[in-house]
Amino acid sequence: MDWTFGSMALQSAEAVFKSRSGEDVFLGVGTYGTSADKQQGLGACYRLKVEGVAKDIIAQSLNTGHDVAGNQFDLQIGAGGAGAFNTCAGGAGSMFPGQRVAWGCQYGGIDSEADCAALPMYPQDSTAMKAAGDSLVALCEYGWEKKVRMSGAGLPAGKCKYNPTLLDVARVKCPEELVNLTQMQRTDDPEGFQASAGSVRQASFPNTEKRCLAQEPGHGVQFCLTRMMDCRKPSGAFKDNVRPELMMHGRRVVQTCAADGYTRIDVNCGCANCYC
DSSP, X not given: OTTSTTOHXXXXXXXXXXXXXXXXXXXXEEEOOOTXXXXXXXXXXXXXXXXXXXXXXXXXXXXXXXXXXXXXXXXXXXXXXXXXXXXXSSSTTSSSSSOGXXXXXXXXXXXXXXXXXXXXXXXXXXXXXXXXXXXXXXXXXXXXXXXXXXXXXXXXTOTTOOOOBEEEEEEXXXXXXXXXXXXXXXXXXXXXXXXXXXXEEOTTOSOSSOOOOTTSTTOTTTTEEEEEOOOSOOGGGSGGGSOGGGBBTTBSSOOOBOTTSSSBOOTTSOOGGGOO
């Protein structure tokens, strides 16, 4: 949960990164699936310029999925939609108490800031989240405040169909402040943090003409900043999904969390056949 956009841990990391580098950005994680990368984007960081968002986002891709397309970034935000698999709510072993109905749409999640208030505040094991100073309601509201999500209320396509447009996507160096949280780092990072010399601009970017048209049938999610939060172990946490020669020693896979969403499982500690 402390990888979720707007968490206290990420806001602290943003402040330290700005002090060190002068870069005033949001930090986050999510999915950017690309066949152009040797590891389908896993572990790589992308600088995103998003229409309507006050600052660029540097986000690390920790996940893959059949429901994520190219030219799209799927950002982890509070109650952003569980997607294809939901372990957030609705079951005895789910991370959060209560039923799924409060979580909104399967894809897109909560469709208005006011609806955030109906979410459970904390996981079933709430101690760590309370200690971190976070709550699910606050994380949900933060996504609306920073305009990384849009509402479909009163619009033709209806709820959960609208998303901000991606204006630029470039692979950049992963900030230490971010990989310190994820414990995943590539050996082939570009040199700098800017979407300029030394970065690797993604195909079709910068985007000056295309719009995110996910709300229109048949258009897909190209050029969209979509959103998710599925409360599951990400693809980058499985050793079979990474190539050792592309990863830094000691930071080869994502260091995942226990059911409280905060307590780290030390993937170097001797799990059964390296599966934790």
